[in-house]
Structure formats: C-alpha cells, structure tokens
Amino acid sequence: MTTATLPPAALPPQAPATRRRSAPAFSVRPAHAGDGPALAALSRPFARTGALRERPLSLYLSRASDFLVAHAPDGSLEGCLGLSEHAAGGVLYNFCVASHRQGSGMGGRLLQAAFARARGRAPAMLFTATTGSGRLFLSHGFVPSSPEQAPAAWAQTLDPGRNARVLARTL
Template sequence: MRAARRDDGPELAALSRPFARTGELRERPLSLYLARAADFLVAQGPDGALEGCLGLREHATAGVLYNFCVVPHRQGSGMGSRLLQAATARARNRSLTALFTATTGSGRLFLRNGFAPVRPSRAPAAWARSLDPGRDARVLARALEA
C-alpha cells in the first residue's frame, strides 16, 4: 500500500474504468484522478501495476470512502481489506470521527469492518447531495475511535 501520486492518475482511471462500465463505480473523468490523486491509497502488484485503489475525501470531521476497486484476479486475496484498513488508519491520523461510503453491492467487506447502514442525512451534506438516486446505493457509516 502506498499513497497515490498525481502521475498515477491515468492508471487509477484505467483501473476504475471496467468497474464503471459494469455500474459498480461511478464514471469519473481522468481530470478527477489527476486532481484528487492525493485522496487515494493504491495497492501495487509484483510488476508495479496498480491492482487496487480506494479514495478518502475529507468533509470537516468526517471522511468519505470512494472509488474502491480491486482487479478481479486479486479479489478474495485480502487486498481490499488491507486497503480499507489503511484508509481507516489514514482517517484516524487525520482526526476524523466517522467514515461514510455508498455501495450498490453487498457491502460485505464494509459490514465486516464495523460499517452499518445509515440514512444519507447522517452523511456530510455536500456528499449526500451528490449521490445519484438512480444508482440505488446504500449509505454505510462507521464511527472512528480516537
């Protein structure tokens, strides 16, 4: 795991694209990955290629996890858990008190890691307003202890 760099933007976009095509992730332009590269933690494979990523965006004292993906051949290997643990540690280091995410999938990994369903109104307002109601995503949250 490492923090992403601006020059990872094209690879972040390429990693995310197949998940956006299936509707698992929202479509995001390359410009977003370039501008927000510092939000991301990435997992690299033995050949140096990015195999997973997770963004953490701060909203006052809360954080929002977004664009979480792991390449299919690494799913089930623990990579997603390690990315989530690293993002949680980053949030604690930044003194955030809660984490939120939205998922159209089962959310099993989040639920196993202390997240629970919440009403979108409990989430940071600007982020909650940006959710696409057509995606029918569930909002999950986790309080962070100091």
C-alpha cells in the same frame, strides 16, 4: 434426460469459500499525481458495470492524493480507494480491486490503510455508498446509515437512480 458433464480433469480447481486464493504479494501506498491514468484505467471496468460512477481522468489527476493504491511487485495498480475529508466525517469512494485480486485480502488491506489515514486526520466517522452487497464494509465495522447523517456536500452528489446504500463506521 441426459446431463453432460466434464471429466474431473477438465474442471477448473475451486478453492474452498473460506480460504483465500493465493496471489503474488502486493503493497499499499498513497497515490501520487503520476498514478492518475492508472487509477482511471483500473476504475473503468467497474464504471462500465455500474459498480462505480464514471469519473473523468481529470478527477484522478487532480485528486490522486485522496487515494491509497495497492500495487503488484511489477508496479501495476491492482486496487484503489479514495478518502475525501469533510467537516462531518470522511468519505470512502471509488473502491475497486482488480478481479484477479478479489479474495486475496487486498480490499481489507486498503480499508485498514484508509482507517489509519483517517484517524491521523481526525474525522470521527467514515461514510461510503455501495450498490453491491457491502459485505466487505460490513465485515469491517460499517453499519447502514442514511444520507442525512453523512457530509451534506457528498450526500447531495448521490444519484438516487443508483439505489446505493449509505454505510457508516465510527473510528
């Protein structure tokens, strides 16, 4: 049997798994109402794959103040993370980073900004749900939890068919 391989020059360069890919700088800031359409557009590909729940544009418009956004120097949104407040703790939702920015540290910066924002508002716990590995959350101090420990109003909205894991972190 013969195996065809590409000559070395034709292979795309691969960064070592432990080294972050270089990418242009980005900034993190609170979202504003005008970011609603960009939040929806950024989130849409993740909803199509099932990584995020589908949310209407009206939600992004009405709850834009929940979000932190990461944007490129040209102003385009490349990452976002929502933080809703409940009496029983805060909930992180709709966390996404554009595919070309994954591995750049953008997700970690968004999480750190969310922690700082949550501390300023005094919820003792943060919760999130993920259908993925949760590796980034776990590396930032989240641990597996149960929906019963999370804010009831949020936990009741979890779709059992998505098999999402609930994670929690003490602030």
